Amino acid sequence: MSSSQFELTDPPRDAISALKFAPNDANKLLVSSWDRNVYLYDTHDGESGRLTRTFEHPAPVLDVCFGQDDNEAFTAGLDWNVRRINLETGELEFLSSHTAGVKSVAYSSTTKLLISGSWDCTLHVHSLSDDRSAHTTCTVPLPSKPFSISMTPTKVVVAMANRAVYIYDLKSLALLCSHANSTDNTQNIVEIEPLQRRESAMKFMTRAIACMPNDSGWAASTIEGRIAVEWFDPSETSQARKYAFKCHRQTVDGVDVVYPVNALAFHPIHGTFVSGGGDGVVAVWDGVAKRRIRQYQRFPTSVAALAFSANGKYLAVAVSPGFEDGKEDPEGVVKVFIRELGESETKGKASK
Known part of the structure; x- marks a missing residue:
């Protein structure tokens, strides 16, 4: 080939902040932008792809990721909020609110955790139910602002200001969040030791x-x-x-x-x-x-x-x-x- x-x-009409392919469909692409929208494309519909749907947000969107399947997505942005999008119906669901802009969002299919990193120097760890009907959220304090987050099947790596890098075990975070009884969208602040601290x-x-x-x-x-x-x-x-x-x-x-x-x-x-x-x-x-x-x-x-x-x-x-x-x-x-x-x-x- x-x-x-x-x-x-x-x-998009303004600067692009992130783009992600769907976990199963190689022709499905999400793009987030400073123009306050998330764009869904079918990249191989015609010679130049096709924009299939646009999801408007209240403020610039700084990151986007897919969830458990090709019809679920999550966003983070300058309105301080983390949201779930049903890509079939277009419904936007509020999940949690930080106290500053949210720079990164990442989903783990192995643990069903959604992790958002905000300039308020915290992670929000969202434990999502299989049927998407409920979730719990806990807040993990960080020593400085997170700039970027990336996951493996077992770990999440958080790169922060002051050259700090923390590595967390996803199973430990999942266990921690399972004990957080947060049913009214309040966040329990919890302390958890990183698997490793690097500089x-x-x-x-x-x-x-x-x-x-x-x-x-x-x-x-x-x-x-x-x-x-x-x-x-x-x-x-x-x-x-x-x-x-x-x-x-x-x-x-x-x-x-x-x-x-x-x-x-x-x-x-x-x-x-x-x-x-x-x-x-x-x-x-x-x-x-x-x-x-x-x-x-x-x-x-x-x-x-x-x-x-x-x-x-x-x-x-x-x-x-x-x-x-x-x-x-x-x-x-x-x-x-x-x-x-x-x-x-x-x-x-x-x-x-």
């Missing part, structure tokens, strides 16, 4: 974090053109494997220009990962072999978000003007591209 790429029709190996602010699909580690990126690769195993041998490297940099008139690495995503099958930067470049990396596999042509503006489909056949790339563009009007620059990947396009060295 050879690779091909096309641009989705009817993109980022990088000196600058974490921009994005993404976990390896094999549950062995994660990659993190910064505003200063660097990516770090780390492993969960705390043993000395395993920790000796962690490393960081420079990327998303250009030489302009003899000067090294450094761009933020805004987005990371791991391939669900091959375990390689992609990075997207303020330079408008998407690169594919083999984290184990410590090498870049390929770099795609430059996109029209800053890469804001990346996502692989669950079957690994498609890569979604969202571009939006960032601070590095020097532009305030995103009209005509906000776009979503769908790339159909070639058979070996994202395979690492060991997979060839």
Whole structure:
């Protein structure tokens, strides 16, 4: 299979904050935007996909994820609230309210936990019932603001300000939340010890974090053109494997220009990962072999978000003007591209 790429029709009107493929349908894509909407696309309806539905929110939406199936989604945003969307009926259901903007939301299908991270320095852990008729919520205090959250089947990794990284065990969080008797949308504040506390190996602010699909580690990126690769195993041998490297940099008139690495995503099958930067470049990396596999042509503006489909056949790339563009009007620059990947396009060295 050879690779091909096309641009989705009817993109958001303002900067894109996140995009996610459905867990089962590789043609179903959710996109959240600062224009206060979440967009649902059928990416392969016609030559340029089709916008099938729009879900309006009271404030800019900062993150979106799918839930237990392809018809359930969750959102977080600047109205401080976490919501569930029924993608079939369009119904928006309130789940909880933080006391500041909510930056991240992530769902675990193994534990049926929804975790939201807010600039109020807390996580809300929502334990959802199978029939979606009830849920309990508990609040986990954090030492600083969470910037990015990523999950494996057993863990959630929270990257925060002050270079702090906390790793929590999902089963422990589920057990904790099951004892939280919160039936009136009040949140019980609970203290839970992280599985591990880490300090980022990088000196600058974490921009994005993404976990390896094999549950062995994660990659993190910064505003200063660097990516770090780390492993969960705390043993000395395993920790000796962690490393960081420079990327998303250009030489302009003899000067090294450094761009933020805004987005990371791991391939669900091959375990390689992609990075997207303020330079408008998407690169594919083999984290184990410590090498870049390929770099795609430059996109029209800053890469804001990346996502692989669950079957690994498609890569979604969202571009939006960032601070590095020097532009305030995103009209005509906000776009979503769908790339159909070639058979070996994202395979690492060991997979060839």
